[in-house]
Each structure stands twice: as structure tokens, then as C-alpha cells.
Amino acid sequence: MEQILIQGTLISGLYALMALGFTLIYGVGGVINLAHAGYVMVAGYMYYWATYILGLPVVIGFVIALSVSVGLAIFTYMAWVRRFLNNPTMVFVSTIIMALLLEHVMTLVFFRENVNIPPIVEGVTTFRGHFFSNNLIVGVIISWICIGGLLFFVRRTHIGRAIRALSMDRKGVMISGIDPGMINLIVWALSGVLAGVAGVFYGSYSHLSPNMWVSPLIMSFAIVIIGGLGSIEGTIIGAHIVGFMEAITVLGINERLRSLPGLVIMIVVLLIRPKGLFGR
Amino acid sequence: MVVMFTLPYFVPIGVTRLLVMGAYLAIFAMSWDMMSGYTGYISFGHPFLIGVASYVTAILCYRGAFQPPHIILPLYITIPLGIAAAVGAGMLFFLPSMRVRGPYFSLISLAYMEILYRLIIVVRSDYTGGDRGLPNLPSVVTGAIPNYYLAFGLMFIIGMGLWFVTRSDVGIGLGAIRMDEDMVEASGIDTYKFKLFAFLLSAIVAGIGGAFYTHYLASLGPRRLFSTTFPFDIIIASVIGGMGTITGPIYGAFFLTIVLEYLRPYLFGQWRLFAYTLLALLVLIYKPKGLYGIAQDIRNYFSRIRRRKVSE
Numbered sequence: 001m002e003q004i005l006i007q008g009t010l011i012s013g014l015y016a017l018m019a020l021g022f023t024l025i026y027g028v029g030g031v032i033n034l035a036h037a038g039y040v041m042v043a044g045y046m047y048y049w050a051t052y053i054l055g056l057p058v059v060i061g062f063v064i065a066l067s068v069s070v071g072l073a074i075f076t077y078m079a080w081v082r083r084f085l086n087n088p089t090m091v092f093v094s095t096i097i098m099a100l101l102l103e104h105v106m107t108l109v110f111f112r113e114n115v116n117i118p119p120i121v122e123g124v125t126t127f128r129g130h131f132f133s134n135n136l137i138v139g140v141i142i143s144w145i146c147i148g149g150l151l152f153f154v155r156r157t158h159i160g161r162a163i164r165a166l167s168m169d170r171k172g173v174m175i176s177g178i179d180p181g182m183i184n185l186i187v188w189a190l191s192g193v194l195a196g197v198a199g200v201f202y203g204s205y206s207h208l209s210p211n212m213w214v215s216p217l218i219m220s221f222a223i224v225i226i227g228g229l230g231s232i233e234g235t236i237i238g239a240h241i242v243g244f245m246e247a248i249t250v251l252g253i254n255e256r257l258r259s260l261p262g263l264v265i266m267i268v269v270l271l272i273r274p275k276g277l278f279g280r
Numbered sequence: 281m282v283v284m285f286t287l288p289y290f291v292p293i294g295v296t297r298l299l300v301m302g303a304y305l306a307i308f309a310m311s312w313d314m315m316s317g318y319t320g321y322i323s324f325g326h327p328f329l330i331g332v333a334s335y336v337t338a339i340l341c342y343r344g345a346f347q348p349p350h351i352i353l354p355l356y357i358t359i360p361l362g363i364a365a366a367v368g369a370g371m372l373f374f375l376p377s378m379r380v381r382g383p384y385f386s387l388i389s390l391a392y393m394e395i396l397y398r399l400i401i402v403v404r405s406d407y408t409g410g411d412r413g414l415p416n417l418p419s420v421v422t423g424a425i426p427n428y429y430l431a432f433g434l435m436f437i438i439g440m441g442l443w444f445v446t447r448s449d450v451g452i453g454l455g456a457i458r459m460d461e462d463m464v465e466a467s468g469i470d471t472y473k474f475k476l477f478a479f480l481l482s483a484i485v486a487g488i489g490g491a492f493y494t495h496y497l498a499s500l501g502p503r504r505l506f507s508t509t510f511p512f513d514i515i516i517a518s519v520i521g522g523m524g525t526i527t528g529p530i531y532g533a534f535f536l537t538i539v540l541e542y543l544r545p546y547l548f549g550q551w552r553l554f555a556y557t558l559l560a561l562l563v564l565i566y567k568p569k570g571l572y573g574i575a576q577d578i579r580n581y582f583s584r585i586r587r588r589k590v591s592e
């Protein structure tokens with residue numbers, strides 16, 4: 001029981017981090033960036049490369065992972081997505097091809113085998129006779145700090161207000177003297193940060209492989225759909241629904257059915273309420 | 281045409297096999313193009329349709345139907361049954377499209393594929409072969425050259441059929457749905473029927489391709505069938521060839537198979553994948569109509585030259 005709770009909380013936190021990136025970009029630009037999951041994968045690898053192969057300290061590894069994923073996000077936006085903002089299908093297909101491209105690049109550099117990242121924080125904590133690695137616990141805390149920080153940023157700061165305004169009315173934003181292109185760029189960079197943090201922790205939670213982006217992509221999409229595309233609160237709640245279902249399935253039923261309950265919930269939600277639980 | 285018919289007698293057998301693979305990829309790409317390139321409902325889970333057809337025909341002819349007596353059915357019954365199952369699966373594909381559009385649909389289709397994969401390897405793995413799949417399936421025809429004619433015949437018939445459909449009013453309707461579905465509905469046309477038609481056609485083609493491809497390979501492996509590279513190979517072939525053109529995906533599929541094969545000596549494994557993915561991305565960004573568009577440009581260029589000469 002405790003195990004399901006802790007495991008569920010951790011997976012939910014990571015999923016929320018990943019899914020928030022989609023939600024932000026969709027809410028503001030009206031397009032979906034499938035390469036997002038690719039950034040998650042690349043960030044994991046960058047962290048591994050910096051800390052394990054080069055032997056740099058953990059903090060520098062983090063900085064490298066984050067800057068690479070932010071760089072990729074900005075590159076994707078500036079290189080072509082900017083020009084296709086009014087053609088979502090195009091962005092959709094091109095970003096999934098971008099994710100495939102990242103997979104191939106990572107395979108070329110790091111080969112196809114699975115890689116285990118050494119835990120970021122050593123040691124285990126005992127709680128009521130169950131062992132939990134400190135790594136998991138730090139992961140939960142950091143992902144919640146990021147989620148809280150994001151909520152604060154979007155709700156309380158000036159730029160956050162502009163982001164929310166842009167997701168409501170593009171013309172109104174332009175009239176108020178805000179440059180939508182700039183806000184879009186900031187949002188893409190922000191989603192890159194979230195992808196970077198998620199990548200490091202997701203990698204240390206399971207393992208790294210060049211095609212690891214697929215299942216987080218499907219799951220975070222399921223989450224976003226359950227919660228409602230474009231809604232931050234919905235995404236966080238959706239992440240918890242899916243995360244706990246997954247923890248229950250893995251620990252209680254059969255590990256190989258891992259992703260099934262989330263997908264089934266997604267299809268049911270889509271058929272009953274296509275806007276999602278908190279969709280506009 | 282003549283080149284196509286006599287080709288297997290001139291080229292080595294390896295090239296014939298390569299062309300067969302290309303023809304099947306072309307069939308899948310056309311099926312994808314019918315559903316996604318035309319209507320704008322991008323499917324990421326096309327192997328779901330292909331997989332349903334493959335598994336139905338493979339299980340029926342390998343393990344047999346009706347569990348206790350295990351009647352092994354002949355291929356001319358199992359293949360149509362597989363195609364029929366794919367059509368049923370196509371209905372399942374169609375179902376969410378009544379409610380959801382755009383990216384939602386794509387992800388549902390990907391989810392279908394993932395669910396089918398999980399179910400196949402976990403549920404009744406004694407029947408489906410689980411992770412290892414089914415080996416030693418009977419084949420329709422043996423030898424490289426008969427298979428070449430089979431694959432090309434199928435590709436040709438399907439290509440002609442789809443080409444005529446898309447050049448008719450139905451094709452125009454489907455293209456209009458891609459551009460603006462609400463507008464089509466507002467002008468009093470039932471988009472429902474059009475979509476259903478496109479989806480069922482796509483499912484039939486995917487079923488034919490899947491069933492024959494499985495019997496051509498004579499084995500069935502879930503890892504290969506439901507790996508993420510397979511749907512994206514189909515998509516990339518269509519994108520390079522030109523989405524929404526039917527003939528484009530055929531060019532794209534052959535271009536992809538042949539270029540990939542001939543790059544083998546120069547670029548190692550992963551580099552080839554990298555190269556063609558990059559190519560697909562560039563084509564999509566700079567030339568959304570793909571090879572088909574390039575061919576059209578060349579034709580226009582020459583006709584312009586001819587016209588200029590005539591006017592002089």
C-alpha cells in the first residue's frame with residue numbers, strides 16, 4: 001500500500017513535468033510539439049554523459065542537460081515551427097519526425113543498449129518496513145518544486161500573465177503591445193526546462209535508451225487528454241490519475257500491462273468527454 | 281509498364297526481393313495516404329490495422345480455427361478473413377474520429393496499436409505466440425519472381441483503384457475535409473460518410489497488404505510489427521513521396537527502400553536511418569508535396585519551355 005502511494009506519487013510527478021510542456025505549448029501556440037519527449041530523452045543522455053562519462057559534478061550535469069533541452073526546444077521553434085503555427089498538422093508530423101531524428105542521433109552517439117544512470121542521491125530510507133531510495137524521494141521533491149515554480153510563474157509574474165493572455169486571445173495580446181512571437185519563444189524555452197528536469201529524473205528512475213521517448217510521449221499525451229489540453233491544473237490531476245493507475249497495475253497485476261490502464265482511461269475520456277476533465 | 285513486367289528477369293534476385301519489400305511498403309503507404317494524407321486525420325497506429333489482418337490470417341492457418349478440432353484453414357479462406365478483420369478494425373478506427381480531431385485522433389490510433397501489442401504478448405500468448413510471434417507460416421507463392429508479380433500486381437491494382445477514387449468527387453470531398461471540416465459540413469455535405477468511406481478503404485488496403493506481407497515473410501513477429509519505426513517508416517515514405525497524392529507514396533516507398541539499400545556500403549546502420557529521417561524533415565519543411573511535387577515542377581518546367589518555343 002505504502003509502496004503504491006510512494007511509487008504513484010513519483011511517477012505522477014514525473015509525468016506531470018513531462019505533460020506540462022505539451023499543455024503549455026498547446027495552450028499558447030495551438031500546436032502540439034511531439035519532439036518534447038525527444039528532449040526528455042536527450043536531456044537524460046546529456047546528464048549521463050556529463051556526470052558518468054566526463055565525471056563532472058551533479059549540478060553541472062544538470063545545467064548541461066537543461067541547457068541542451070532548452071536549446072533544442074528553441075531550435076525547433078525558431079527553425080520551422082514559427083512559420084507553421086497556423087498549420088497544426090504540419091507541426092505535428094514534423095515534430096514527430098524531429099523526435100525520430102533525435103533518437104537516431106542519440107543511437108549514433110551512445111549506441112542502442114540500455115544505460116543505467118547512477119542514482120543522483122545515494123542511500124535508502126526505511127518507512128514502515130518498506131525501502132525507498134532517496135533518489136526517488138528527491139525526484140518527487142524536485143518535480144513538485146518545478147511544478148510549483150511553474151504555477152507561480154504563470155499566475156503571478158508579468159510574463160506569466162502575458163502567457164495566459166496569449167492563450168485566450170492572440171489579437172488582444174498584440175493590441176496590448178506584447179509580441180506573441182517572444183511569448184511563444186519563452187514558452188518553448190520553459191517547456192524545454194521542464195523536459196530537461198523530467199529527463200534527468202526519468203532516466204535515473206528507469207533507464208536510458210534511444211527509443212525511450214515513445215512510452216513517456218504516449219503517457220503524457222494520455223494525461224493531457226484526460227486533464228484537458230491547455231489546462232495546467234487538469235494536467236497535474238490527470239498525471240496523478242494515470243500515475244497511480246500505473247503504480248497499481250505494475251505492483252498489483254502484471255508489470256507488462258504498465259501503460260494499458262492510462263490508455264484505456266484516455267480512450268474512455270475521449271469518447272465521453274473529448275475536452276477532457278478540465279478542458280475549455 | 282514493360283520495364284515493370286520484365287524487370288525480374290534482368291536484375292539479380294536480391295534486387296527483386298528488395299523491390300518486393302518496396303511494393304509492400306508502397307501498399308502500406310498508400311493505405312496511410314488514403315486515410316491520413318487525404319482527410320488530415322493523421323494515423324500513427326497504422327500497424328494496428330496491418331497487425332489485425334496479419335494475426336487473424338496467421339493464427340487461422342497456423343494454429344487452426346475452432347479450438348478443440350484445430351481445423352487448419354487454407355490461405356484462400358484465411359486471407360479474406362484477415363482482410364475482413366482489418367475492416368472491422370477500421371470501424372474501430374473510425375469510431376473516435378466522429379468525436380475527436382487532429383492530434384487527438386493520432387494519439388488514439390497510437391494507443392490502439394500499443395494496446396493491441398500489449399494484449400497480444402500477454403493475453404493468450406499460447407495462441408498468438410507471445411513475444412516470439414509465429415514462425416513457418418505457409419506462403420501464397422514461392423520464389424522471388426512469383427512473389428514479385430504478386431506484390432506488384434497487388435500494388436498496381438490498389439494504386440489504380442485508389443487513384444480513380446481520389447480523382448472522383450469523393451476525392452475532392454476528402455481533400456476538402458482536410459482543409460476545413462466545419463466548412464464542408466456547413467455546405468450541407470455529410471462528412472461522416474466520406475470519412476467512413478476513406479477509413480474503410482484504407483483498412484481494406486492495409487488488410488490486403490498485411491495479410492499478403494505476412495505470408496510473404498512466412499513469419500510474424502510482434503516486435504517488428506509494432507515497433508515504433510514501422511508506422512513512421514510508412515509515414516516517412518508518404519511524406520517523402522508527397523502526402524495526399526496516392527502516386528506520391530509509391531515513389532516515396534521505392535525511393536526509400538532503394539536509396540536505403542544502396543547507401544548501405546557508404547553509411548552504416550544508424551547513419552542511414554539518420555539520413556533518411558533528416559531528408560523527410562527537410563522535404564516536409566521545404567517541399568510539402570514531396571517527390572510528387574518535384575516531378576510536377578519538372579513537368580511544368582518542360583511544358584513552359586515548349587510553350588515558349590511554340591509562341592516564338
